[in-house]
Amino acid sequence: MSKRKADNEMATAAQKVNPADAIQIVGDITINKSQPLEEYQKLINTRVAVDQIVDDDITKENFTKIAAAARDVIWQILFSDDSDSGSDADAAAESQKKASDLLEEYKGDACFYEPMPYNEWIVKLRDELLQRQQLDFWRDTIVKKQLGPCWSRDSDLFDSDDEPPLEFYAHAGCVAPFATSLKVRAAEKATSGDEDPGAALDRSNCNEAALTSDFEATISVDQPLIDYRDLMKRYVLTTCIVSDEIQQKNIDKIGQATRSTIWKLLFEGTPTQVEFDKAAELLQEYKGDAGFYGPWEFNKWIVKLRDEVLQREMLDFWGQKMVEMELGPCCARDSDYFDNMDEVPLEFYDKAGFKAPFDPSKNSKE
Amino acid sequence: MSNLKIGSILTIGASALGAFYLGSYTERRSNNESGRGDKLTRLPGLPAFATVSAASLIPASESNLSATPSRIGQIMKYGFPGLDHVRSQSDYVLSYDRRNRVPHWVFEHLTAESVAKNDAVDRAKSDFKPDESIHPYFRAQNTDYRRSGYDRGHMAAAGNHRLHQKHCDDTFLLSNMAPQVGQGFNRDAWNTLETHVRKLTKFYTNVYVCTGPLYLPHKEDDGKMYVKYEVIGSNTVAVPTHFYKVIVSEAADQKLHMEAYVMPNKVISNDTPLQVFQVPPETVERAAGLLFFDQLNRQQLASINGKKI
Numbered sequence: 001m002s003k004r005k006a007d008n009e010m011a012t013a014a015q016k017v018n019p020a021d022a023i024q025i026v027g028d029i030t031i032n033k034s035q036p037l038e039e040y041q042k043l044i045n046t047r048v049a050v051d052q053i054v055d056d057d058i059t060k061e062n063f064t065k066i067a068a069a070a071r072d073v074i075w076q077i078l079f080s081d082d083s084d085s086g087s088d089a090d091a092a093a094e095s096q097k098k099a100s101d102l103l104e105e106y107k108g109d110a111c112f113y114e115p116m117p118y119n120e121w122i123v124k125l126r127d128e129l130l131q132r133q134q135l136d137f138w139r140d141t142i143v144k145k146q147l148g149p150c151w152s153r154d155s156d157l158f159d160s161d162d163e164p165p166l167e168f169y170a171h172a173g174c175v176a177p178f179a180t181s182l183k184v185r186a187a188e189k190a191t192s193g194d195e196d197p198g199a200a201l202d203r204s205n206c207n208e209a210a211l212t213s214d215f216e217a218t219i220s221v222d223q224p225l226i227d228y229r230d231l232m233k234r235y236v237l238t239t240c241i242v243s244d245e246i247q248q249k250n251i252d253k254i255g256q257a258t259r260s261t262i263w264k265l266l267f268e269g270t271p272t273q274v275e276f277d278k279a280a281e282l283l284q285e286y287k288g289d290a291g292f293y294g295p296w297e298f299n300k301w302i303v304k305l306r307d308e309v310l311q312r313e314m315l316d317f318w319g320q321k322m323v324e325m326e327l328g329p330c331c332a333r334d335s336d337y338f339d340n341m342d343e344v345p346l347e348f349y350d351k352a353g354f355k356a357p358f359d360p361s362k363n364s365k366e
Numbered sequence: 367m368s369n370l371k372i373g374s375i376l377t378i379g380a381s382a383l384g385a386f387y388l389g390s391y392t393e394r395r396s397n398n399e400s401g402r403g404d405k406l407t408r409l410p411g412l413p414a415f416a417t418v419s420a421a422s423l424i425p426a427s428e429s430n431l432s433a434t435p436s437r438i439g440q441i442m443k444y445g446f447p448g449l450d451h452v453r454s455q456s457d458y459v460l461s462y463d464r465r466n467r468v469p470h471w472v473f474e475h476l477t478a479e480s481v482a483k484n485d486a487v488d489r490a491k492s493d494f495k496p497d498e499s500i501h502p503y504f505r506a507q508n509t510d511y512r513r514s515g516y517d518r519g520h521m522a523a524a525g526n527h528r529l530h531q532k533h534c535d536d537t538f539l540l541s542n543m544a545p546q547v548g549q550g551f552n553r554d555a556w557n558t559l560e561t562h563v564r565k566l567t568k569f570y571t572n573v574y575v576c577t578g579p580l581y582l583p584h585k586e587d588d589g590k591m592y593v594k595y596e597v598i599g600s601n602t603v604a605v606p607t608h609f610y611k612v613i614v615s616e617a618a619d620q621k622l623h624m625e626a627y628v629m630p631n632k633v634i635s636n637d638t639p640l641q642v643f644q645v646p647p648e649t650v651e652r653a654a655g656l657l658f659f660d661q662l663n664r665q666q667l668a669s670i671n672g673k674k675i
Contacts, residue, residue: 049509051600053502056495112512116490152553156517157493159557161525 023047023054025062031073033095036102040070044109063113070106071121074099078137079128100141107147107154115150115157122149123168135172143174153178206234210242213249217257221275224261224282228254232289251293258286259301266317267308280321287327291335299329303348310351323354333358431456431532441475444614447576447656453499453541457533458522460542464504466604468544471578471656472521477571481564484528492534494518497541506540510599517553519546519609521577523560544579545598545605550633556609559627562640563613570615570623579606580628580653606631610650612658614667621668624659626650644671 025047031039047062077099110118126148129138141147149165152158169176209215215235219227235250242250265271265279290298306328309318321327328348332338349356430437433454441459446452448470451462457480461470496507511518521542527533536542546552566573581604583591596605613625626647627640647670651657667675 049512051507051509053496053505053507056508059508060493108513112508114493153549156511156519156548156552157490159553161557161561 023050023062024058025065029065029069031066031069031102033073033077033098036070036073036077036098037105040066040102040105043069048109048113060113063109064117067106067110067114067117070102071117074103074106075125075128078125078134079132096137096141100137100145103141103147104145107150111150111155111157115155119149119165122147126168126171130171138172139174143169143177146177148176203239207238207240210235210238210250211240211246213246213253215250215253217253219254219257219261219282221261221265221278224258224265224278225285228258228261228282228285231257236293248294251289252297255286255290255297258282262286262305263308266305266314267312271314276317276321280317280325280327283321283327284325287330288334291330291337295330295335295337302327302329306348306351315352318352319354323349323357326357328356431530433459441473441574443475443661444574444659445657445661447471447473447578447654447658447660455522455536455539455542457527457529457536458542460522462500462504462541463604464501466579467504467506467510467601468579468604468606469521469542471576471654472542474522474526474575474577476526476564476567476573476575478567480529480533481526481567482528487528487531487534489524489534491531492524492538494538494540494543497539500541504601506543506601506603507599508540510601510603511543511545512599514545514598516545516598516605517548518543519552519556521579521609523563525560525564526575544609545596545603545631546609547632550635551629551631554636555634555638556629559611559629559640559643563611566613566615570617572616573613574615574659575611575613576658577609577611578654578656579604580608580610580650582607582653608653610654612647612650614659614662617668622662622666623669624664624667625671626658628653641672646670 023046029043031043043066044063047066048059050059077095107118107122122142126138126142129135129142146154148168150158151165152160152162153164164176164178164182166176166179166182169179217231217235219231231254236247236254262279262283265275265282271279287298287302306318306322309322326333329345330337331344332340332342333344344356344358344360346356346360433456437457438454438459441457446461448461450470451464453460453462457474459473461472463470494508494511496505508518518540520537521544522537524534524537527537546556563573563575581593581595583593584607585591593607595607597603598605608628608630610626610628612627615623615625617623624647626645626649627643628645628650629643647658647664664670665675669675
């Protein structure tokens with residue numbers, strides 16, 4: 001969107017609703033003693049914590065006014081000598097609770113919006129409490145709930161370079177609840193997201209070999225799949241950048257070794273079931289990689305392999321492995337070299353009474 | 367009447383012509399004088415930055431209150447990590463990530479003077495403000511952070527900019543913030559790292575530092591890697607998984623020393639030494655998609671993370 005268009009949009013949006021007008025508090029406000037917490041919360045939610053974009057100065061000013069009203073009403077509840085100080089214990093306890101709840105809520109907001117006025121005022125409140133010997137409120141509310149000055153424990157406007165307000169609490173036989181924890185702080189150990197350089201040396205040797213194509217590709221008949229995977233991991237899945245040409249060379253080298261090992265497994269001596277299994281699983285893995293790195297060599301060779309298998313009448317291997325496991329030429333079913341415009345290799349499987357293990361009608365969307 | 371008209375037309379015409387010729391003459395003269403051919407062409411939307419060779423030291427006493435090209439050139443002496451939504455404040459440069467509503471990176475240049483305690487500058491006078499220069503769609507607001515469980519964490523730290531109140535105030539713009547874990551990170555371990563960077567000015571003439579967020583992948587139970595991070599508030603401000611600082615310090619003997627740190631955005635025990643978080647600078651570059659100090663040949667550095675090269 002062009003800047004001008006954006007500006008226009010902003011302007012029209014601003015004309016539609018001018019949230020600033022809606023929320024701006026004109027003149028002073030007061031909070032009633034009967035339900036101070038609810039009133040306070042409502043004011044904050046409608047005049048300060050609004051999601052629309054309002055000029056920051058307005059929300060700030062609103063908070064300043066609401067905070068002043070909150071401080072006033074707390075002071076009134078605690079220190080006004082009218083109704084309920086001493087006369088009725090229940091009523092006194094209830095009003096103390098009101099003051100305590102509002103103070104806690106207000107402090108939470110002050111920590112976020114404007115800690116300084118709170119930090120100055122709370123000292124005055126403390127002095128008044130101590131002077132009037134209202135020690136219960138001091139101990140059970142201010143000290144216990146840590147309602148002293150905002151600091152790095154509860155506000156992001158402070159950090160560990162700032163003095164913790166230990167002194168504030170050190171009155172009437174109290175200490176700051178966090179005094180001990182300042183000395184001993186337990187926290188979970190951080191674990192950095194670095195990988196452990198375990199086989200780093202081996203890695204760098206492999207990378208070097210991969211860069212020059214200077215390695216032996218040998219795949220034993222005993223554990224062909226493990227050998228194959230190891231070669232791929234070392235010389236193809238490198239951690240360094242290998243030029244495409246060299247990479248292809250490395251893949252060809254490993255591919256060649258793979259094909260000759262499969263050939264050995266199947267056609268040298270009399271293969272056992274174990275060797276059939278090994279050949280099939282290697283062939284499957286090799287086909288998977290071929291489908292990704294380039295299937296053309298595989299697709300040519302697999303036809304030769306099939307012909308040799310059929311000529312030697314290894315029908316078990318043909319039926320149970322090559323046909324059932326779909327080890328024929330790579331196609332759109334298993335490789336992103338192809339798409340649904342390409343023919344699927346039905347006729348490859350159409351030998352010795354077998355059919356392709358997939359249904360082409362599911363593939364073509366016609 | 368008509369004579370008067372003609373007279374005034376003549377007068378205006380004469381002064382216009384005179385002004386034109388005088389203007390073109392002075393223009394020619396100034397062109398001839400600065401005949402070194404080093405006039406920078408201005409690119410649209412980009413201030414003409416001083417190149418590396420032209421980066422000149424500005425006396426610290428001269429505290430700029432608006433982002434002057436010379437100050438930007440000085441801060442960005444070793445190259446820009448990226449050019450997405452670059453904004454220059456009075457004493458730091460920032461690239462803003464509009465999608466995530468936090469910076470991509472901020473760049474600072476510190477000296478012993480700029481981090482020294484200054485009675486004329488009071489952090490308590492600064493407060494967190496939305497950045498009006500960011501389009502409202504992409505602006506983070508205080509409300510996004512309120513009761514989110516995260517701090518408004520400075521990328522360019524307030525304590526690094528003490529030459530003038532305005533410099534400090536500028537670091538409180540919400541465009542310079544990212545959500546950070548408060549206790550145990552922003553107000554502790556991360557603060558320790560910021561303090562460490564400031565201490566470097568005791569030993570080095572100039573300290574350049576680039577700071578920013580990372581969103582690192584992690585492996586989940588299915589064995590796959592995912593990048594997962596929380597977003598907070600109605601503006602969906604991203605909560606980065608980690609933060610980095612890449613630092614280059616210039617010693618008096620012109621030797622350059624680099625340090626790079628990555629810290630997870632979580633509670634870190636206070637007794638964890640900073641060295642634990644040192645990483646090779648290139649790992650940060652790969653993860654961030656940025657190049658830090660790329661005007662510097664890494665071979666030119668005297669040390670990286672305290673190790674000789």
